[in-house]
Amino acid sequence: MLTSRIVGTGMAAPERTVDNREIGSALGAPPEQIHRLTGIRSRRWVSGHESASDLAVEASRRALEAAGCGPSSPDAIIVSTTSPDTVFPSTACYVQRALGGRPVAAFDVAASCSGFLYGLSVGDALIRSGQAKTCLIVAAEVKSAFLDKQDPVTAVLFADGAGAAVLVAEETMYPQRRGILGVRLYTDGAYHGLIRLPAGGSRLPSSADTVREGRHAIHLDGTPVFRLAVRRLAAAVQDLLKEFGLTISDLRQAVFHQANGRILEALGRRLGLSPDQTTSIIEQYGNTSSASLPMALDCAVRGGSLTAGDLLLLGAFGGGLTWATALIRW
Known part of the structure; x- marks a missing residue:
């Protein structure tokens, strides 16, 4: 049976840390109140020069390294984002270029916060159908670019970051397959x-x-x-x-x-x-x-x-x- 397995993961977050004191000063909300309502004490926001693809590339490189793969290993690059670098071309195109990989399938999926699992499903299907042996699944978001910093509902919640996983094809026959x-x-x-x-x-x-x-x-x-x-x-x-x-x-x-x-x-x-x-x-x-x-x-x-x-x-x-x-x- 042909199946897919995650063999490497990686993540990336911007350097800038924004704590509840900084957020709360603009909203008139005490830091501990924000933590009590959200569970959040700090979040990362990009500086002016960082985009979703920058974070995606960093997370991807870490995942590929953990998997023991090079940038040319993926047969497909699937990026989940609803905060893309541009409406088009896709953020996946920027990621593929920056990684320096082969000219393989690279495209975005947009399913909001469920997007990584939507991308994982697509990668799993590509592998099970024999269309790919290795897939890079990345989710990258720069939500700080789409926030009203005076909105107490959203300003305290959303942050920026990226996570990635490398999927590979495996042949397995035993019942407790991985x-x-x-x-x-x-x-x-x-x-x-x-x-x-x-x-x-x-x-x-x-x-x-x-x-x-x-x-x-x-x-x-x-x-x-x-x-x-x-x-x-x-x-x-x-x-x-x-x-x-x-x-x-x-x-x-x-x-x-x-x-x-x-x-x-x-x-x-x-x-x-x-x-x-x-x-x-x-x-x-x-x-x-x-x-x-x-x-x-x-x-x-x-x-x-x-x-x-x-x-x-x-x-x-x-x-x-x-x-x-x-x-x-x-």
């Missing part, structure tokens, strides 16, 4: 307005009016997103485990999109996860949208939380509304 066991993707467009960036597309092109009205900043309806995220993602996790005849106790680690601390806590309680089964980097890095899951995964890998044969669950949700899960035997 690699990606399954990825499940979901969308409910009825909730598309809950997390949105209104202007800049063909529906509402950029103009002096859209800039003046603040329509190029992220808008988030926090309460309904919280409720939907916990309910939908928890149900999807339970469905995936049931499909494979597993329970929560079978999992070594569960790594979720780092949306905010309260959502992570609510997910853990609803699913019955113990603290040592979860990985969280929300306190130091904030919500880096689709990059948060692979960044947390890299921290778990490099921190020694996973060993060969462990069962790993990944889960994410984001604008669209999109959500996704993946089950992996490490």
Whole structure:
């Protein structure tokens, strides 16, 4: 059986650290109040010269190095981002150029905070179908460029960063095979307005009016997103485990999109996860949208939380509304 396995991970974050004191001074919010509401103490924001592709390239190089691969190894480069360098060409094109790899397939996916798992699903399908032997999956976001720094809902949450994973093809026949066991993707467009960036597309092109009205900043309806995220993602996790005849106790680690601390806590309680089964980097890095899951995964890998044969669950949700899960035997 042809399957795909993650053999290397990497992450990157800008040098600039923005703590709650700096954020709170503009909002009139005490640092501890921000931490209590979000679980975040600091986040990273780019300086003026950094873009999504810069962070993606750095994370990719670290993942390739961890995998023992060179820049010419990938047969496909898939970049998840909703904060691209440019509308077109794709951010993946900039990444491919900077890595100096072969002229292989390189393209973006846009599924908001679920984007890394959408990209992982595509890479897994390319490998299982025989179209690729090695895929580089990257999620890179520069959300600070799309924030209203006076908005208390979004300014405290979103941050910048990138995470990457190298997928390789493997032939395996034994029952306890390693690699990606399954990825499940979901969308409910009825909730598309809950997390949105209104202007800049063909529906509402950029103009002096859209800039003046603040329509190029992220808008988030926090309460309904919280409720939907916990309910939908928890149900999807339970469905995936049931499909494979597993329970929560079978999992070594569960790594979720780092949306905010309260959502992570609510997910853990609803699913019955113990603290040592979860990985969280929300306190130091904030919500880096689709990059948060692979960044947390890299921290778990490099921190020694996973060993060969462990069962790993990944889960994410984001604008669209999109959500996704993946089950992996490490």
